[in-house]
Amino acid sequence: xTGTGLRAKHQRLVLLGVALAVLLVxxxxxxxxxxxxxxxFYVPSEILAKPPEADRSVRLGGMVVRGSMKDxxxxxTVNFLVTDGKQQVPVRxxxxxxxxxxxxxxxxxxxxxxxxxxxxxxxxxxHDEKYTPREMQGMTTDQAHxxxxxxx
Amino acid sequence: xxxxxxPARFLRIATWATPLCLIAGLLIASAAxxxxxxxxxxxxxxxxxxxxxxxxxxxxxxxxxxxxxIAIASFVEIVWRHPLAGIAARAAALPGAVFTALCLxxxxxxxxxxxxxxxxxxxxxxxxxxxxxxxxxxxALAGATQHDEAPGQGQGRMAAxxxxxxxxxxxxxxxxxxxxxxxHQPPSLSVSxxxxxxxxxxxxxxxxxLTSVLGFTLIYTGVVxxxxxxxLADSQAEARLRRKAMAAQARSGALAxxx
Numbered sequence: 373x374t375g376t377g378l379r380a381k382h383q384r385l386v387l388l389g390v391a392l393a394v395l396l397v398x399x400x401x402x403x404x405x406x407x408x409x410x411x412x413f414y415v416p417s418e419i420l421a422k423p424p425e426a427d428r429s430v431r432l433g434g435m436v437v438r439g440s441m442k443d444x445x446x447x448x449t450v451n452f453l454v455t456d457g458k459q460q461v462p463v464r465x466x467x468x469x470x471x472x473x474x475x476x477x478x479x480x481x482x483x484x485x486x487x488x489x490x491x492x493x494x495x496x497x498x499h500d501e502k503y504t505p506r507e508m509q510g511m512t513t514d515q516a517h518x519x520x521x522x523x524x
Numbered sequence: 525x526x527x528x529x530x531p532a533r534f535l536r537i538a539t540w541a542t543p544l545c546l547i548a549g550l551l552i553a554s555a556a557x558x559x560x561x562x563x564x565x566x567x568x569x570x571x572x573x574x575x576x577x578x579x580x581x582x583x584x585x586x587x588x589x590x591x592x593x594i595a596i597a598s599f600v601e602i603v604w605r606h607p608l609a610g611i612a613a614r615a616a617a618l619p620g621a622v623f624t625a626l627c628l629x630x631x632x633x634x635x636x637x638x639x640x641x642x643x644x645x646x647x648x649x650x651x652x653x654x655x656x657x658x659x660x661x662x663x664a665l666a667g668a669t670q671h672d673e674a675p676g677q678g679q680g681r682m683a684a685x686x687x688x689x690x691x692x693x694x695x696x697x698x699x700x701x702x703x704x705x706x707x708h709q710p711p712s713l714s715v716s717x718x719x720x721x722x723x724x725x726x727x728x729x730x731x732x733x734l735t736s737v738l739g740f741t742l743i744y745t746g747v748v749x750x751x752x753x754x755x756l757a758d759s760q761a762e763a764r765l766r767r768k769a770m771a772a773q774a775r776s777g778a779l780a781x782x783x
Contacts, residue, residue: 470640
């Protein structure tokens with residue numbers, strides 16, 4: 373290989389490296405600019421800090437507060453509280469609930485925010501990153517590890 | 525690396541590596557699926573629906589790994605002009621697209637019972653759909669420019685540049701669930717969580733899942749090797765036909781001159 377060939381190769385390597393670095397920074401900047409718009413839902417502290425207009429359709433996401441789920445006498449309406457760990461807001465929903473919609477679990481509600489109450493038209497259950505076998509449900513992590521150690 | 529750029533040496537290795545990867549991959553993947561689907565535990569919250577994870581996670585991993593290998597091969601193709609790198613990038617596209625489509629389909633089937641919807645436009649699902657469309661674009665571009673003389677030059681370089689630009693989507697897919705609120709859950713697997721066994725996913729899910737990932741990765745590698753051999757054989761056959769046609773032309777030309 374001649375000297376000029378080597379130089380051309382290194383030139384391409386540097387050029388492409390710079391181009392990729394610029395491209396990556398551009399992509400990260402775009403993602404950073406999208407950080408609010410690309411979110412799929414608001415969390416309770418966001419919706420309380422910056423309430424959307426009453427006629428705008430928005431999504432609210434968070435955990436269903438344990439012990440807050442109350443069925444209304446009409447049999448289809450349910451009232452519950454959604455929390456993000458900092459603040460909580462009341463939600464009302466009338467309709468068919470997804471199977472994974474339970475207290476202490478994640479939920480995304482689609483609907484409207486009016487005068488401190490979120491009226492949901494649709495509920496989506498949000499699964500978290502935890503996967504626990506049915507047999508170990510209710511055990512603490514330590515208990516579960518002990519149970520695994522015993523079966524080994 | 526220069527050693528592997530020699531097509532003759534590549535073919536010698538690929539001849540035995542292709543069936544080895546395919547057979548081992550099929551055995552390991554089907555063992556993992558039987559293990560996870562048939563004998564693994566049900567999830568406390570999701571029940572039996574969780575079992576689709578043994579298909580969903582490997583396909584998602586390979587959809588993203590497919591584009592990563594296109595990007596790396598394209599980089600090598602542009603900088604070092606290795607003919608085999610361009611062939612590898614083109615060979616990786618179709619299986620990558622198939623796995624991405626399978627990931628979207630299995631995710632949708634899981635989403636209906638788990639979330640209550642087949643599809644939402646959140647960050648993770650949307651960026652994964654963009655990846656599928658990037659594969660379609662790459663295959664169209666690579667197909668339209670494949671008959672150029674040398675890889676990494678002229679129009680053949682366009683597919684490689686597209687492969688590099690599209691790689692921007694890969695970190696976006698990974699971080700979509702961390703940057704933005706999304707319906708899709710954040711990652712359950714991490715190196716430290718798997719090694720110590722204290723991650724958010726219980727070990728009885730992790731072990732068959734990682735086995736399945738290994739099996740499908742071997743299948744993917746075998747398919748890419750087989751497709752690389754196919755592309756090499758195609759170009760050899762084409763070169764032979766061209767030589768024959770030129771020889772025939774030269775002969776008829778000589779005959780015409782002789783008269």
